[in-house]
Amino acid sequence: MPSLVSEYAAGTLFGAALFAAGVFAPSTIVAQMKLEDFTMVKAMLGASATSALVVHLADSANLAAMKPRTPQSIGFFPYDGNIVGGAMIGIGMALTGACPGTVFVQAGAGLPSGIFVLGGGILGGLLFVSAQPAIARLRESSGSSSSSEAVTKTELTVPKSMGISPRIVVAMWEIMCFGMLQLLSGLESPSTGTRALVSPVLGGLLIGTAQACTIALTRHTVGTSGAFEDVGRWLRNVCSGDATKGPITASVMFDAGIMSASALLARFLLPAAVTQVSSQLVTPTVAIAGGAVMAFGSRLAGGCTSGHGISGMATFSWASLVSVGSMFAAGVLTAALR
Template identity: 40%
Template sequence: MAFLGDTARDILRKTAAGMAFGAALTASRVYQPVIILDQMRLADFTMLKTFLTAVSSSSFIMLLVERAADWKRPVRAGSSMKSGWLSTQYDGNIIGGALIGIGMGLAGACPGTVIIQLAQGIASSRWTLLGALLGGLVHARQKQRTMYRRIPGRPRSPASLASNNLTPSETIMSKFNLSESFVLAAFGAVFAGLVGWSLYSRPYALRIFDPLTGGLLIALAQATSILLTSDTLSASGVYEQVARYFWRGVGSTNAAKPSSPPLAIIFAIGMIAGSLQLSWYAPWLLALDGASATDIPAWRAAVGGFALAYGSRCAGGCTSGHGISGVAALSFSSLVSVASMFTAGILTQAIVS
């Protein structure tokens, strides 16, 4: 691609990374509302198995790339609010993560999976996406007043786990006074346990690929994203980017200037393309028995979508950015966000079921 300019190369690489992620999410089947809702009901653990496999595998992929190339693992700083709703430097992660969990429990979607649901023609996805776009618009409008900010003193550039310049509470290791080797060994133990769990679990009626395979495919998409773009997987930035273009387009100066090219939007388009490509060329991977159909009322999908996008912007990431990528990078703020997501999602389903 030497004949292409830098912008064109960035667009092509981001599109390819999005296609890999979209295809992986589609093949893993965790985009299905019934799988997400059943996880929040604690009725089925397909989503959790897939998630943990993707996280543990991504962690070792990041370690290998970091050791073999000039790349630094993006350890995420905490997301703090000036509103002072909670007396902790991770209030944005807690509140934002809880909103994402509420959205998952209501809509049966995540900020990234709603894009795949739309590509696969799931009826509720249109309302979920509408709510998510509105949530992004509202957050972008309020951002100047709410003033979400990074923790003072935290580096904005990614920090390498191999370096000694990480600030306190930046990583899981520093927060709990653990060695990197111990934490990585724990990830390895989780992966080994998932292999055993997968081997002895009963067959899955909804998919050909089991959660272990699905998680490995998502981790492969993670590797593709890192190698092509030097960036990890994250999907929720599309809602903020769309909102910035909207508010600038109508003459508002409250929202930040949108980036050019809009790589988050391009990544989302790539996700749709990858999902559709898999549907066209490997439809046998997506064969369903009809049990995946879940009727989600329009109001639930829309409210859930709003919570998903607004919450992801408060937390500075979503189930992919904080979950698959942030926890894999051993970021403590991501661990807080994910714990808040699942707790709120389970409680939401307990209320609405």
């Protein structure tokens, strides 16, 4: 099992990459959902293209078994948890200007809204842990567990379900990401009040490089939302009178690394005044509520923009493709209706 120090080190590298790319700014994320600014999508495409290569090479070299994300079921059909959970993440992103990964960058950098969203995320983790028994009963009563296992064995990823070589899918993915970046390159992003340290594409490459470092250090891909569930479970146990096991887990240490790196970079490389301006889009009430919805959804979907969007899509997992599609569909709709 990877050490907590390795998790923390990997988190600092991932947090530094997110910070450098500028995708943590609430104004940037909200503008993305309004389809006014494509900085976030450009960075995700760069990160996804790089991560796909990294994950494929790590798997081929037997450095680590790159397990794809599995279908998450509420109890109706195999991917309903991915759809509902992904939609909840998208709604939370449009409301808060954060995602389950960038919220740790925001909080570390000192953005007021980020701190409130983080608090809401912890609340969402507690709510999810409390709801888990009911979700499990619903799954058992509908018999969806067995159907999810069947999907897991035969149709977990695009290459397996279509009978295509993973190398061919990787090559097609690289071409698609490059083509989409070319199409988006002509779209100028308006100023959102926060200066990124690098371009979105270079930021995506840095995020993909952080993915490689994470695999080397921890033998698993990046993911950030597990900490909400871990802390929520600890809080539930404390409320029940059981405080024997603390909240320090691998996921919590990874996210602590993100916050630490962001705090240092914000202090020395980004003016505090610019950081504060980017956070004025979100009120504390909306931040807490949106954070709770977002964190609950990320655990219901079994991943977030990092776990599904960067890592899961790099393995060509159907669950990740469904989750990310639901995120952006719900996020764009929510932004349009606000």
